[in-house]
Amino acid sequence: MLFNSFGFGIFLIVVFVLYWFVFNRKLQQQNLLLMTASYFFYACWDWRFLFLLIFSTLLDYFTGLKMFQAKTQGLKTFWLWLSISINLGFLGVFKYYNFFASSLSALGADFGIHLSPFTLNVILPVGISFYTFHGLSYVIDVYKNRIKAERNFIDYSLFVSFFPLLVAGPIERATHLLPQVKTQRKFDYQEAINGLRQILWGLFKKAVIADQCADYANMIFANSSQFSGSTLVLGAVFFAFQIYCDFSGYSDMALGIAKLFGFELLRNFAFPYFSRDMAEFWRRWHISLSSWFRDYLYIPLGGSKTGTWLKVRNTLIIFLVSGFWHGANWTFIIWGLLNALFILPSILLKTNRNHLEIVAKGKAMPTPVEFMQMTLTFLQVVFAWIFFRADSVTQAFKYIGRIFSRSLFSIPQLDVNRAQLLEVIILIICFIIVEWQGRENQYAIEKLTWLRRRGYRLTFYYTLVVVIFLFTGKEQQFIYFQF
């Protein structure tokens, strides 16, 4: 059940009506309804993995309680590591086992040792990386006494499985979401309207920009050996817009849906392609994951308040783990490594916190220097995305090899309907303009201050609706569902 499907629309309306009109008297009833709806939502993907979700929830719920009741630090640590081991064990089996088995086999072959590894014929449970990280953040926070263990199973279960964030985040923190779960929610007109507006923008990003770019990016990456360098650059740029609009579009819809039920989820994107350096990019891209790694991995390792070599080590670790989190493939690991290499100079030179505010705040246009900085950062990001998108490391290197050839300076050639390609390029340009205009907001069309009259704003919303209708092609799976 994709957010941009008709079925989900019906589901959302039914849950909304039940939530505010039938079960609106008692908080526990509302939470029970949301928990049931969330399990139903998850079961629609694959009901068999619902048991895994429930098991993971029960595990963290009980270990949380056990840690809270533990009389000695040793016992507390034992329950923490038990939870971490089992959670990561599940993730390892479902997501990484085949990767390790085949990598070991390939390594053996390099040394002339023939290994026939046993591989598992299992599919990856949707959202496992996300709900595992929800659970881990909870048990670590309980261990660190940042939060009390939750005694109410329904409340805890809702924190883990709340359907807007269940399959692709944002990765929530118990310290942020659990207090909201336990507080009586009141319907807020402004927040609900704000939520609908954010859903509309997310839908536009996903159904129009991401899915249109996906057609071209998929075609170019699938036949990369046949295209010129300039066309391959175009393919990588299309993918850059695809992945941004796909994932941030999903996040916008998740945040908007949560607002309809009175919840405020963590922000996941803050206009990352307007970043002036890689450090700023990583503060604006997949914020909930970056901050998770920062708080639960980077800082415990010493963070940046250590010696030079430890800083380098910690940065490499966090980016390699982040790459590996995305998928069991060397392409993701190299993507992580590349990002680490891009960001390291600014960490070592202590310039990584130079750009904390959004670019050209309060101004209409960036300065030429800012523009150059944004362009260079974008090119670095696009370069790294090639590894992220490629099917294998070999394909990525061949792709890059073809880019840096004479054909880089040729006119891109694509055997497609030129009018349709032009439509997509125009849409991307319009999208960039709207994002730029709204870059000081939580999401681009939150306030639309550049459209002063209410009539203009309404026209803009209706235009978005019509464009979504006209450009919605075949539903494409959200990229981050595979992680």
Place this chain on the structure above:
Amino acid sequence: MHRFLIKTILFALMSFVLILAVALIPGYMVNKFSKFSIKKNSTIALFGHSHSECAYNDTLIANFTNLSHSAESYFYTFQKVKKYLEQNPQVTTVLIEFSNNQIDNKMDDWTWGYTYMSNMFPQYASFMSFADMELLAKHNSKYFMNCIGIAARTNLIKTLSFNYDYTGKTGGYFKIDSSKHLPAGNPVNENARTSPNKNRISTTNLQYLRKIVDHCNNMHKHVFLIRSPQHPLYEFRNNEAEFSLIRERYFGDVKFLDFNNFPIKNDEFADFGHLNFKGALKFSAYINQRIINGMLNTGNTASIDQAANKAGN
């Protein structure tokens, strides 16, 4: 809450009206102004899928226009036939390719499978009746909604650019230069499937073939079913007995011009189902001669295979 509900419902209603307008107004304009013209001297029009698209080089056949299109099921051919006959009264004879794979249930996928529907539906949506749309929606409701959007976009662009001309965009002779090395083997057993089986047959495709025939009859056109040459190893020939039975039972009233066994050499086929340019050259020259000799006037099909064999030898 009431304010929120009222505003949301109003917004949804207004959006719905706008979407309807965007979908219907350009669709109406395209239906009204669309142009499906063929040469004024063309009195014979051929419709079909890729077999006929590759077999009939219409520059070699007098007064003949090939309007066949690859992977086109009769559902979409029907929409095309309606417009061509309406706008080209000079056409007196309609030939419709009818070959073995057109009874197969893979034609259902050609009708409402997403890949095919998203290509063909936007092209012809404006000319479809409600029942036609209902059929697609019934069989593939999920992707039909997506295709409605694609069709609206296509029609909107046509309307905004005043480009209503379908000429040259709905099919035509397709020249294949290459010839693959075709493997040797025993001819397909044509009696492998003798009795029609609902699960293997596309009843929708056959129903729409019937609609095409009836429409041509209503327009007082001469209608023929025609089968272009197929290689003896062509896999779909295994339903020959089933094919003959269906043809006799449901299309017995339509003259059938059968060139299935027209002698074509291996290097004149592009693959088992399609002729390359050499095969098309040979076959088209032969068809031209047969038309001049009055094949379409007499409808004398009994001797066609014999004559074809002679021509090949």
